[in-house]
Amino acid sequence: MAAAQTQRPRTSASNTATWRDVTPAAVVLVGGPEDYLGARAMDRIRAQVRAVAPDVEITRLNAGSYTAGSLAMNVSPSLFGEQKLIEVDGLEAMNDAFLADALKYVVHPEPEAFLVLRHGGGVRGKKLLDAIKAAGWPVVDCQPLKKDAEKIAFVTAEFRAASRRIDPDAVHALVNAVGAQLAELAAACSQLIADATTGVDAAMVDKYYGGRVEATGFKVADAAMAGNGPLALSTLRHALATGADPVPIVAALASKLRSLAKVAGAQGSSSQIAKQLGMQPWLVEQAQREVRRWTPERLVRSIQVTAEADAQVKGLSRDPVYAVEHAVTVIATSARSS
Incomplete structure (x- = not known):
């Protein structure tokens, strides 16, 4: 040798x-x-x-x-x-x-x-x-991957290196579900790469990791941002009843609203905006579709309510559950009626 x-x-x-x-x-x-x-x-x-x-x-x-x-x-x-x-x-x-x-x-x-x-x-x-x-x-x-865009790029590269396909929405769902710790995210990629007989889609990610607190928070946020108040509240109450912490749920709401606010004021194509904001183009396109349901005033109000809820669930309120429910209700109503 x-x-x-x-x-x-x-x-x-x-x-x-x-x-x-x-x-x-x-x-x-x-x-x-x-x-x-x-x-x-x-x-x-x-x-x-x-x-x-x-x-x-x-x-x-x-x-x-x-x-x-x-x-x-x-x-x-x-x-x-x-x-x-x-x-x-x-x-x-x-x-x-x-x-x-x-x-x-x-x-x-x-x-x-x-x-x-x-x-x-x-x-x-x-x-x-x-x-x-x-x-x-x-x-x-070796610097920490703090931004969602960096974690999305990491997941995409892991699947590319293994010559496996993963849908863009599945990448996003995986980062939402297990993206808090990079080692866990990498382990999740390895598990999906090993188990998937074809490509990986969002349904498979949800099957494996949908029960995670982070994933539950984004399910609540997705329903609220879509204007589906009943689904958002029922998902929220189930999550809280099974021991979920209100803090990451509010964080998921805030993350969604920040993306909308960034995209709402941006000019140019989705790829140009993505480059300016450090986001994936498909996430920009998703936010562009969602922001059409909102007026600037209702978006600002939802951001304010979520900021108040964030402070309340971190100790400023004796009833953090009500704070989260109120924020979810305001967001869902604003999206639905805009």
Whole structure:
């Protein structure tokens, strides 16, 4: 089996890689606070090294409890010629011994070793991070996916990588249902990819994850925004009776109304508006259809009522259930009668 070739530093100013496309190098920095993406990046590097060097010797170190000299000892050439993969976690809490050893190493790394460094964020070790970047080694930035558009892009890419189809409304439903934690969202993608015999549609997402609190909140919001007060209230009461928290339900109402408000004042085609607002074009088109049922005054009133409900369910009212019901009623009435 041919030995894996370590990547030499690039002289280009652009040495960034994504967690999806990073490749092994003598030194790779995986930085940023999103642990799930950091783990995926490290898994990818490890799998690629093992693919070309099955007998690779893997060592894991922690930068916070590091003992001086450990790095040099672990990267030293093996008697039997095996390549070395050293994974170092916890750089955000690195001690002085690791900082000193790593600063020396990244300038002259061992040619038959791969060093992968995981930094969870913060200013500790900035001198080392700057040295890695200046040397041209690959840097992966793992930031949290906070916006729905980023999570939608993540789900779409997961299915594309698996050569599986998922409908746009199913992507949206999945993000609504399990998008709070990226690891859960990724697990849900894996489950659907494994179980679906054809493509994935919204009905399948609802079957698997419709009982989640986040999904229930958006069911309430969808019914209210469609002007269907009875359905919105019955869904809301069932959710509350089965232990749902009013806070994410109000958050779902607010999210829907914010999308309408953004689109209502935007000019241009759906793709142009999507680019301006950082939304998916199909979500813009959906909001454009929905906003036709509203007058500006009723939209403003619904936003105000939802903001009041948000404050009330977070402690300003002794009856948060009434606050949510009132907001749902106002929204449904405004949509229906506009």
